[in-house]
Amino acid sequence: MSPHRLRVDREKSKVKDEDVIKTVEEVFDSFTNYHIYRLKNTMKAFRELRGTISAGKEARVYWAKGWKGEDVAVKIFLTSSAEFRKSIKNYISGDPRFPSLPSKFRELVYLWARKEYSNLSEMAKAGVSVPQPIAVSGNVLVMRFLGEGGLRAPLLVEAARELEAEDLERMLEMLIKDVESMVCRARLVHGDLSEYNVMIWEGRPWIIDVAQAVSLEHPKSRELLERDVSNVFSFFSHWLDVSEREESLRRSLEGCLESR
Structure with missing residues (x-):
């Protein structure tokens, strides 16, 4: 679909x-x-x-x-x-x-x-x-x-089973770019990112529930970022080969963390 x-x-x-x-x-x-x-x-x-x-x-x-x-x-x-x-x-x-x-x-x-x-x-x-x-x-x-109409958009965990492999590929790529922008440009870490805090709407993923997001200067920012990245790729790995993209994102984020 x-x-x-x-x-x-x-x-x-x-x-x-x-x-x-x-x-x-x-x-x-x-x-x-x-x-x-x-x-x-x-x-x-x-x-x-x-x-x-x-x-x-x-x-x-x-x-x-x-x-x-x-x-x-x-x-x-x-x-x-x-x-x-x-x-x-x-x-x-x-x-x-x-x-x-x-x-x-x-x-x-x-x-x-x-x-x-x-x-x-x-x-x-x-x-x-x-x-x-x-x-x-x-x-x-x-x-x-x-x-x-008062009906919320589906969460990623709900939508994934209805998406084709090519759609999942696109969703992952867009989510990767969002995580990079969040960390490298907004200088924030979500802290609780998973398939339960992403909605699918208008053909793309939307990140929600960001109250707990912390700045890169927070003492637990690296720990929280590691968990976020692991959650995202662990979920998509059920359908896609994500190993290269996960490593690429980690290198990119490390560069942003070192430049703070």
Whole structure:
């Protein structure tokens, strides 16, 4: 199937009723409502909040409509997740862009949302295919929606089984270029790149979920980059011979790391 026509099964993409109930309980507190109101009415980032796209441990993503009728995504980071609380500092501590950390967890989550907005902005400027960020306030981030009619674009792990070998080749080549641009031009490392954090839309891969991305000066940047590269090539190796391209990318990235 053409990568331009890939769709996710609607039943599989639905969020269960119990997840929606949990979402309402965890997400829409008075602080979050304030930031949603601000983004909608003051910043004009979106006009109408619609259905849930995904419900994860760290955030909920909603389909929304912009003031010109365009589709946008509204990502709300949870401020009451214990697991989120444990992991969030690992990707901020040591990043020179954030020399001090807030003592209150809610403020830390707000910083995390701003970090994703900043990472998306820097990656987009560097030519990396990421959802264009629109606005951020508190724990709420608004960005371009990848998909149509409220149905999100498929993840790479979902789309791969429908792609021909030549399409997979193209997807890998484009993803390699994006990783090079991310590291060599944006000077960032994704930190959690895999087939679960790449969407296929408009005939190409799009890298998503970049809140945890760190600068090259972060003490764990090399370790995280090694994991990213290994994840990508391990996935594509199920269908393609990737050994030469993996070695070529590693040499290219090493040159960028040494020149920092």
